[in-house]
Amino acid sequence: MVTPGQLPQATRTDLPTPDYDTDDIATGALGDLAPEPGWPRPVLLDADLLILVTGGHGRAELDFRALPCRPGALLRARPGQVLRCLGPQLDATVVRWGTGTLNGLGVDPEAVPAYRQLAGEDEDAVISEVTQLAVDAERHAGVPAATALLRHQLAVLLLRLTLLPGAPGHAPRPExxxxxxxxxxxxxxxxxxxxxxxxxxxxxxxxxxxxxxxxxxxxxxxxxxxxxxxxxxxxxxxxxxxxxxxxxxxxxxxxxxxxxxxxxxxxxxxxxxxxxxxxxxxxxxxxxxxxxxxxxxxxxxxx
The missing domain is CATH 1.10.10.60 (Homeodomain-like)
Incomplete structure (x- = not known):
C-alpha cells in the first residue's frame, strides 16, 4: 500500500502558468498555488484542480467555506472559485487540467464530490492513482505520446471519485x-x-x-x-x-x-x-x- 508520506518527489513539479494548453495535465505541490507564502488572502483559481492532502492538519477555505484538512482529505476545485489553505506544514498534491483535457472520455467532472475525507480502500486507491499520474507526468514530460496516457489516468481517477457513496450523481431527481x-x-x-x-x-x-x-x-x-x-x-x-x-x-x-x-x-x-x-x-x-x-x-x- 502507498501511504500519503510516500508520494513521490515528482508531485512537487511546478504547476503551469495560466496560459497552459487546454489539454495539459500537471501535478504540483500545494504551495505552488499561492503567490505568497502563508496564503495571506484567497486566490482566484484559473483551472480545474484535485487537491489530495498528504500531510499536516489545517483547513481549506473554498469559496468561503471552511473545510477540515488532514491526510486523505480530497478537494475538487473549479475555475473561478477562490481558495486559501491554512495550517502548520499543510501539504498536498495538486492535479491540474485544462478545459479540453477530458473531451470524448465520457467523464462528468461535475459528478465528483467537492470535498471528501477518504478512508480505507477508497483512500488507498485514490492515493495510488494520484501517485502514478504524478510519476508519469514527471517521467514523460514533453512526450506527445504520453498525453493519451495522462488523459486516461485522470479519467479513471475522476470516474472512481464519482462512484464514491454520496457523490452528486447518485441521487437523481426529476427536477x-x-x-x-x-x-x-x-x-x-x-x-x-x-x-x-x-x-x-x-x-x-x-x-x-x-x-x-x-x-x-x-x-x-x-x-x-x-x-x-x-x-x-x-x-x-x-x-x-x-x-x-x-x-x-x-x-x-x-x-x-x-x-x-x-x-x-x-x-x-x-x-x-x-x-x-x-x-x-x-x-x-x-x-x-x-x-x-x-x-x-x-x-x-x-x-
Whole structure:
C-alpha cells in the first residue's frame, strides 16, 4: 500500500502558468498555488484542480467555506472559485487540467464530490492513482505520446471519485435536469440579468417550473439562486482581487455603486468595503458568507 508520506518527489513539479494548453495535465505541490507564502488572502483559481492532502492538519477555505484538512482529505476545485489553505506544514498534491483535457472520455467532472475525507480502500486507491499520474507526468514530460496516457489516468481517477457513496450523481431527481440547465444559463448570464423571466425564456419553460426545480434541489427559489450567484462572484472578486468596488459592481450589472452596495449588504450582511477589509482574516470572521451553490462542499457528501 502507498501511504500519503510516500508520494513521490515528482508531485512537487511546478504547476503551469495560466496560459497552459487546454489539454495539459500537471501535478504540483500545494504551495505552488499561492503567490505568497502563508496564503495571506484567497486566490482566484484559473483551472480545474484535485487537491489530495498528504500531510499536516489545517483547513481549506473554498469559496468561503471552511473545510477540515488532514491526510486523505480530497478537494475538487473549479475555475473561478477562490481558495486559501491554512495550517502548520499543510501539504498536498495538486492535479491540474485544462478545459479540453477530458473531451470524448465520457467523464462528468461535475459528478465528483467537492470535498471528501477518504478512508480505507477508497483512500488507498485514490492515493495510488494520484501517485502514478504524478510519476508519469514527471517521467514523460514533453512526450506527445504520453498525453493519451495522462488523459486516461485522470479519467479513471475522476470516474472512481464519482462512484464514491454520496457523490452528486447518485441521487437523481426529476427536477435535476431543469435545475442544471438553469445553472448553466445563470453561469453565462448572471453579469447581465438577474430576472428569472429572462432565464425561463432562454430555457423554454415557465418561471414556475424553474422555481419548482430550484426549490426541489436547493431549497431556494430561482430568484434567490440567481442572486446567490451574483453575490458569490462579488465576494470572490472582493476577496481575491484589487479591482475597485465600483468596477466590480459594473462588471456584475450595477452601473451605480450605491445599488451594488445595497444589493451586497442585503445578501451578505455587510458592506462591500467591510467584506474586503476582512479578506486577510482566516475564517471565521464577523461577516455572513455567501450561500453555497448546489454542488458546494457543504452539499456534496459527508465531511
Amino acid at each position: 435535476t435536469d431543469t435545475f442544471k440547465r438553469l445553472r448553466r444559463e445563470v453561469e453565462r448570464g448572471y453579469p447581465h440579468t438577474r430576472r428569472v423571466e429572462d432565464y425561463a425564456g432562454r430555457i423554454g419553460c415557465s418561471v414556475r417550473t424553474l422555481t419548482r426545480a430550484c426549490l426541489a434541489v436547493t431549497g431556494r427559489s430561482a430568484k434567490q439562486m440567481i442572486d446567490d450567484r451574483v453575490a458569490l462572484q462579488a465576494c470572490r472578486l472582493l476577496a481575491a482581487t484589487d479591482e475597485s468596488i465600483a468596477g466590480i459592481g459594473r462588471r456584475l450589472g450595477f452601473p451605480e455603486p450605491t445599488n451594488f452596495g445595497r444589493f451586497f449588504t442585503r445578501e451578505i450582511g455587510v458592506s462591500p468595503g467591510a467584506f474586503r477589509a476582512a479578506r486577510e482574516q482566516p475564517l471565521p470572521v464577523g461577516v455572513v458568507r455567501p450561500r453555497p451553490p448546489a454542488d458546494s462542499p457543504v452539499r456534496s457528501g459527508p465531511a
